[in-house]
Amino acid sequence: GESVGLHLPTLSVQEGDNSIINCAYSNSASDYFIWYKQESGKGPQFIIDIRSNMDKRQGQRVTVLLNKTVKHLSLQIAATQPGDSAVYFCADLGLDSGGSNYKLTFGKGTLLTVNP
Amino acid sequence: DGGITQSPKYLFRKEGQNVTLSCEQNLNHDAMYWYRQDPGQGLRLIYYSQIVNDFQKGDIAEGYSVSREKKESFPLTVTSAQKNPTAFYLCASRDRSLQPQHFGDGTRLSIL
Numbered sequence: 506g507e508s509v510g511l512h513l514p515t516l517s518v519q520e521g522d523n524s525i526i527n528c529a530y531s532n533s534a535s536d537y538f539i540w541y542k543q544e545s546g547k548g549p550q551f552i553i554d555i556r557s558n559m560d561k562r563q564g565q566r567v568t569v570l571l572n573k574t575v576k577h578l579s580l581q582i583a584a585t586q587p588g589d590s591a592v593y594f595c596a597d598l599g600l601d602s603g604g605s606n607y608k609l610t611f612g613k614g615t616l617l618t619v620n621p
Numbered sequence: 622d623g624g625i626t627q628s629p630k631y632l633f634r635k636e637g638q639n640v641t642l643s644c645e646q647n648l649n650h651d652a653m654y655w656y657r658q659d660p661g662q663g664l665r666l667i668y669y670s671q672i673v674n675d676f677q678k679g680d681i682a683e684g685y686s687v688s689r690e691k692k693e694s695f696p697l698t699v700t701s702a703q704k705n706p707t708a709f710y711l712c713a714s715r716d717r718s719l720q721p722q723h724f725g726d727g728t729r730l731s732i733l
Contacts, residue, residue: 551721
C-alpha cells in the first residue's frame with residue numbers, strides 16, 4: 506500500500522545548530538506535501554508545504570526540499586531553538602484508491618530534541 | 622480568532638458506554654476530518670466529510686460514527702463496539718483540495 510515514512514525516529518541537536526528531518530514517500534502520484542509540528546498534548550501545527558511541481562520552498566527559518574526522483578522530502582530548520590523541540594510529521598496528499606477523493610497520509614513522526 | 626475547538630480535552634469511558642467528542646470550526650471550511658493517534662504512531666483517518674450531510678469512512682471507521690448536520694460541527698461518537706478506544710483523537714478541517722488541514726488540540730479518551 507501507499508505509505509509515508511521517516512528515516513529517523515529521533516533527532517537530538519544543540520541549540521543554534523541546523524536540523525534536518527527526512528521523509529520518504531511511496532506514492533509517485535502525490536500532489537502535495539506538508540510538514541507539521543506537534544508539541545506534547547497538542548494538535549499538529551502547520552509549518553510549511555510544497556507542491557509536486559516545486560523542489561524547494563523556504564519559510565521563516567525552515568526550508569522544505571522535495572526530490573521526486575527518489576521520492577524524498579526533507580525539512581531543514583535553521584538555528585534550531587529549544588522551542589523547536591517537538592515531533593515533526595510529514596504528510597502526503599494524493600488521490601485515494603478510488604481516485605475520487607484526496608487523502609492525507611501521515612508518517613510516524615520524528616522527535617526533535619534541542620539541547621541548550 | 623478562527624480555529625478548531627475540540628471538547629472535552631480529557632474524556633473517560635466506562636465499559637459498554639458510547640461517548641461523543643465534539644469538534645467545532647469557525648474557519649468556514651467545507652471538509653472536516655477525524656483522526657486517531659496512538660503513542661509513537663502517525664495519524665490514522667477515522668471518518669471525513671467533504672460537505673454537510675455527507676461523510677465517508679476512513680481507514681479505521683469500525684466502532685465509530687459521525688454526523689455532519691452543520692458545516693461548523695462534526696461530532697465523533699466512540700461506540701461500545703470500539704474495543705480499544707484509548708487514544709488521542711484529533712479533528713481537522715480544510716478549505717480546498719491542495720491546502721493544509723488545520724487541527725484542533727485533541728481529546729484524550731481513556732477507559733475507566
